[in-house]
Amino acid sequence: MGYIIKTDDSARLRLGIQSRLYEQSSVDLISRAGTLRGRKILEVGCGSGAMTLNLARAVGHQGTVTAIDNSPAQLDASRELVRENGFKNVRFFEGDVNCLDHLDNSYDLVYCRMVLHHVADADHAIREMVNALRPDGHLLCEEPVIHDGSFSFPPSEAIDEFIRILRSCFIVNGRDYNIAFRMESVIRNLGLTIEHYRLYHPLLNSAKDRLLYAMSLSDLAPQMIKNGIIDPSSASELHEKLVHVANSETTMTWARMHSVLARNCSKA
Numbered sequence: 001m002g003y004i005i006k007t008d009d010s011a012r013l014r015l016g017i018q019s020r021l022y023e024q025s026s027v028d029l030i031s032r033a034g035t036l037r038g039r040k041i042l043e044v045g046c047g048s049g050a051m052t053l054n055l056a057r058a059v060g061h062q063g064t065v066t067a068i069d070n071s072p073a074q075l076d077a078s079r080e081l082v083r084e085n086g087f088k089n090v091r092f093f094e095g096d097v098n099c100l101d102h103l104d105n106s107y108d109l110v111y112c113r114m115v116l117h118h119v120a121d122a123d124h125a126i127r128e129m130v131n132a133l134r135p136d137g138h139l140l141c142e143e144p145v146i147h148d149g150s151f152s153f154p155p156s157e158a159i160d161e162f163i164r165i166l167r168s169c170f171i172v173n174g175r176d177y178n179i180a181f182r183m184e185s186v187i188r189n190l191g192l193t194i195e196h197y198r199l200y201h202p203l204l205n206s207a208k209d210r211l212l213y214a215m216s217l218s219d220l221a222p223q224m225i226k227n228g229i230i231d232p233s234s235a236s237e238l239h240e241k242l243v244h245v246a247n248s249e250t251t252m253t254w255a256r257m258h259s260v261l262a263r264n265c266s267k268a
Contacts, residue, residue: 012048012077014215018114019050021202021209022257026113026142027054029259032196033138038062039108042132044097044125045069045115049078055111056087066103068095100128107132113142117170122179123186130190133264139192140262143180144255146170149201152252158241159252162213165229169220172227180258192262201256210246212254214239 030036036058046052046067055065067090069075075092082090097115110129116122129139147167152159170177179186188194204210221235230238245252 011219014212014219015048017209017212021254022200023050025200026051029140029198029261030054030058032261033109033140036063036109040106041065042107042110043067044110044112044129046078047074049081051113052078052082052090053085056082056090059089061089063089065090066093068093070094070096097125097128100132103132105132106134107137108134109138109140111140114144116141116143116179117146117175117177119176120174122176126186127190130192130264135264137264138261139187141183142257142259143183144257145180146177146255149256150253152250154250156245156250158238158245159213161238162217162242165224168229169224169227172229183258184260187260187262193265194260194262196261198259199256200259202254204252204254207247210252214242214246217242
């Protein structure tokens with residue numbers, strides 16, 4: 001099951017802005033997993049490679065990162081970014097978070113960010129990641145709340161409308177869009193010990209950042225139109241409104257990130 005939002009070259013700018021908003025928080029969480037120098041990391045859903053670089057730095061030249069994604073285009077972009085930055089400790093594979101049974105259970109850290117809400121059965125995907133952990137290894141999952149918690153001041157009807165149709169799009173396509181709320185419970189029920197839980201809610205401090213809503217609509221519009229959630233004319237009109245809001249002095253947030261770091265005590 002693929003992404004319902006574009007992840008191709010035309011979406012790179014949106015993905016870059018989005019990654020930058022969460023990067024420092026994510027790097028801090030990775031450091032909480034302990035010393036990773038010389039260790040083995042599995043990154044599930046590497047996307048365009050922004051966090052792959054941070055993971056490669058964390059393990060150093062003596063460690064390895066295995067990065068998987070189900071998009072060949074995303075893998076190519078990530079592979080090129082890693083090569084440009086001189087890292088040789090990353091291996092890339094085309095793969096699906098729903099099927100990791102070909103991997104051995106020897107990873108010191110399994111990392112997953114902004115992937116689980118794109119699958120139909122996130123509980124199963126988390127179980128697959130847990131099975132790839134070595135005894136005493138860590139699982140770190142980070143998931144945005146795609147339909148709740150965003151706010152703007154002054155209030156924006158355009159943003160409210162975007163959030164409404166965004167939620168409808170995930171529902172129609174059968175995606176597990178509520179996983180951010182359930183993630184901690186799912187991981188605990190699989191026998192892991194929760195070591196840290198975080199909510200991170202980034203502010204959009206520039207017009208460029210605030211364009212994320214308009215950019216996301218552009219990348220989702222084909223799927224929304226296909227599903228009958230919005231017609232082309234209405235999508236174009238809403239896009240114009242979101243651009244207008246981005247260029248105003250509105251105070252605005254992006255999606256709140258729920259992050260869970262857990263340790264695999266059950267297999268120790």
